[in-house]
Amino acid sequence: MKKPVQGRIYASVILVASIIFLLPGYQQQEEQVKPRVIAETQTYSFVNNVKPILDNKCLACHSCYDAPCQLKMESWHGVERGASKRQVYDGGRLKDASPTRLYIDAQTAQEWRNKGFYSVLSEYVHEEDQTTLPLMQQMLDLGQSNPLPLNTKVPDTIQLGFDRVNSCPAPGEFSDYAEKFPHGGMPLAVSGLDKQEFKTLSTWLKQGAKIDSQPITLSDTEQLMIKRWESWLNQSDKRSRLLSRYLYEHLFLGHLYLTRADQSGNSTPAFYQLIRSFTPPGNKAVIVPTVRPNDDPEQLFYYRLIPVPGTIVHKTHITYRFDADRLEHYQQLFSSADWNVETLPGYGYEERSNPFITFAAIPAKLRYRFLLNDARFFVRNFIRGPVCRGQIATNVIRDQFWVMFEDPGFELYSNNPQYQSSVNDYLGLPGEKSSLLDFGSQWFNYNNDRNTYLDLRQKAYQQAYPSGAALQHIWDGDQTNNNAFLTVFRHHNSASVTSGWQGEIPLTAWVMGYPLLERTYYELVVNFDVFGSVSHQAQTRLYFDLIRNGSETNFLRFMPAASRQAIYSDWYQASAKIKAKITYHDLDSQTPSDITYSSTKPKEELLQILMHRYPTLTSAEDSINRCNACNDPPTRSAATQASIALRSIAAKPASTLAGIKWLPEATFVRINSVQGDGLQHAAKPFLAYTLLRNRRHSSVAYLLGESLRYQEDLDTLTILPEPVGSYPNLILQLDVSQLDDFVTSFSNIDSKRSFNQFVQHWGVGRMNPQFWQVFHSFTDYMQATNPLEAGVYDMNRYGHW
Template structure:
């Protein structure tokens, strides 16, 4: 008996030793994965198929696994992988978003500031592709991209609960930016830092696809050309924009300065075909030669230039995808707004700095109501411009705003002083915004020039405000633009996700603490401060002066909202808003307060006039509410699948319980989380977004983050749940079966601590270490593209949490 047991024990030990040896050999093979192995794969017959082309096989992998972190100005090491030109340009250690940078930096806009690889080398960019002899071995050995992919292959990402602390994931983390000369030291020091960084490995097929392509010299397809359906429209639009009479020239300049950042989509064209409006030295019919000015109002030079439409080559990413449609109806609208009205342009304005930086001077000849209506027609586009911005981060704007607020607009046809063109022309000097991106002296002018001008403007408006008398509440509502009952741009909701933001159509969520009401001068200044005039490469003084002036504009919009409330309630409500850094700004720049005691609206029936006002506003905008929901859901005025079926109603009810969570119960939640509800039929799964609205009332620093929030702020946190994918930077993914959605909600509502949240994530979350991460990320990308084929872009995964 004893011998029998010993024999069995020996067999077990031997078997265990064999298994250990197999694991050891496998790990050795992984860690010693050599270039020779990859070269053999390149040479194998199966991978020499001509179908291995950039567009069909390589580009999809690059987009879903690389561009999701390397797609804009904030790409790590400026390695922008959204186009083959970005790959060929390579990487740079110079950071664009550098909080400590005092002076300006030289612009590095792809396709604009340098056109050839050699020009980028002279600018300090280092290669990530082979630039030596074109052989398979050299193409891999001299490719930094390959070396980092192989590093990940040799040292796969841990599949444990959380990534180790050795990974740095903060937004402003120090970037290593290895070069071909330093990559061996980098690999020795950080063996787990291969690409994709801090994400699961590529599949074997994906790895082979990219490596084989690199081994063949990274060939790419020819640049995309305009489709046949678009060519006639391009010709029509370029003819329209370049007509020679003064009125048209001034209008075209106005359009360009407001649309330069747009991804223009032509009506009836392929869903993923976009264009940029640029200034070129060449006329229609010749290749575009873009004039590389930093801002759209900069002097293009003395030679004649032309407005041209240039096809957008890079992969579209959500964080800077701001779509504007050109069509026959749009051109007719421009004629109605700008060309049909009877006004004269006796002289075209110069590009002198004191003129061109002030739109109220440059475009004084164009009727103010036409300019305002142009902005209102597509208010979502223009508000999204300053929230997203053409520079991928909206933090300058976001630092001064609440996490969620509503945006309304004054009716352009109502007799308010800011609809009066003569008044605006008289106030043009007072309406100047900071515009010098290169000088730190601009910060001093906040006190000496800009605030004094803003104060004079406010005093003039308040003098008029005293003369308008008192209006019945229902009559006062007519001063709020309702989009003529058909335009969903009449009401918008802005979400702040700490260092990014998004804009939804309609009044989304519970009534917010604050709301902006915007008039024409405010709308125009926001655009010129944060879009047309903002220089992402600018000095510290430029960034700070922009930040402070944005506070002036935020206060202006909020004060317009307060003016609709009873005079005896305004100050208490305003004081409740102005705490922390807001109070510091309010004390530093003491604004005229006479309007606070001037009664303008009567007829409130309750002791909660703000809630009563919100109800009146909702009624005023009720005719566009359904269209707003459709636009947020599918990007069209009507959606085929917006009506909830029995299954979605069940999930909706469950999610509404999460939307009622408040305060410390939300402390562990990320800013933006996507939830996939699975039905058992993948084609019928659907999604929600959980948006954590954080309060920043008591924060005193301009540059504070969520870690510096006080408990008094955390108690004011709330949750908004929407039935579409909202935001460009998801912080976390959850997946739950429809049959478990009520348990998901119940579990969610019981979270009190970080440990509770960890258990919740263990059950429903998908961490960076989860092998199923890429599959779920692809599902969300596909769902976004399916619901919004024109408006969608790739979500950015740089801010994905490690929790």
């Protein structure tokens, strides 16, 4: 009786397999890549002719981990690697995925083919001996043959934005793709290539897509500086080895810069990455391909500096000075206290999950000072790094909040070794065990440890400072360091960090001591795996929720004891009150504050006191967002005119300025001004501003259900005189003479229809023939005003304008 059943099962399997084999996704198995034939005579050079087009028309979408189809175009390596159907950001995968990091996880085109990437430069041969054009050419042809009309709004039927599902046709699937997406050619839904650009790319592809990459040449000065760094980082004694490991784990994500003179003698930054290499200095670097920077390399390695390859894109460009002065500072800082290392820590689970134990031999006071001196860099690492990509990643923080730090002279952990040893075991971080089966137990264990630590911390601070927190407990940046006071802006599914306190006085503020700052960095940067499972990602984000709560309640220590609960309840409304009782540590409403208040609004009063004390470091003079009695300069420059006009719409709630309700998160504004007042671009000076929409929620205590907590009428607008954020959602353009009309027009918005009319009048749409010129003018602006921070902006979040 079993045989017929088995036979039917076997036949069914064969049938299903046959059907699957005929599906479009499997047709590519019948195709073979045709080796590229490089023409002897090349009409165009990749470096001089092709790459500038890719930088100008392709890179704004095709870069970083969120490049559509993993087709990265920052350098020729990504173009040669090609595309893949696999997603990097996948919030639903049950197991960790194998990483596909450019330059690291494969080195040759064939190695990438073995990992599922297919060429976009080569022709393919069908089983019928038919040859298809390179996939890039087919995409360009589709864009040229079926473009959207210029100066029209992109139809909503074309899926754009962060949440779109990228369609990544393999070479044999393109005809189906073109039929399904007739306007899916490249560049996608934006004014495309001009005739010469199309001719250049098509000719280059037809002639074999030769890549004439040029090696990066280093000046004698750069080579000498790199040699000094590598010699210092690779010293063999245990103390040096532990320190180098600590530095590497904190700098691996950064773009470390030296300076070099260009042909005109001007100083320009040169950017490098700090890596672990299997090869010693003097040899070609071979990157240790571990998933995390604190994973076991399993063999001898060396710390090396290598140039950052390709074109700089803003979203990954987190800069850090790494010159001779920095080396001297490190040498002085880490030799300013006596410390020794008896046994070097390993790379096991305990060492990776608890940096406080791993690096206990390095005095905590020195570690904290190292982080404080460049706090903006480290905060940017976890606010702008790979972890903060997507709404679930960012919706555990407010849309705008101010950050400050405990003074290193009073911060308890870094000054009390006995207290350190009593709490170190409770400072471990979740996420190392990424199995779905481990999720529940891991989370409960680490949440309990965190609350136990806060019990011990609260008692220790009460004992050390019985009068409570005082003003001098807040770091003043040693009067000169602009890392002391920071602002974080959330742009719905991304975030950014600026120096100083920007915008209106926020709803919440953070105070971070050493354990908070170090744990945040390790949880969201060092230990975060962008290819990790849903369990790993959930543990990371849930712990970030605890970090935020701990930073907020640390700020509340400076409030009068009797005022804390009311402020806290305003931050955690409705169902968040339940979470506050179940998950968070109990709020301390008993310990006094050692600050005398004279108003009924102590939060606002404290922040005003600090701005008055440190006006330069806090950016207290905000002529747009916090202007009660501004002293405008007598000369009416374009910048002054803009500030006066724009302040009338800044910091107002959406209940009185309805236009905010339809404005996207980050809007770049270009104001063309008069000759000699501004910056030169395309023969027109201009000023750059950003309109940031700050969404208000009853709480940010949960990862999901954000819309249920949204308080739209309380949304506000922050206006900053520079580009802020890496992902503009909209660009507006006007002349300085039109400022009053612009403000009046925005103030009169009262419906979606009137907002669309406003955008139609002032906006720079995707199909505007000047779109790319205006879009890249903001990079040019940064290159002229702040070249260290300049990079190509990303347009994956630009709307259907």
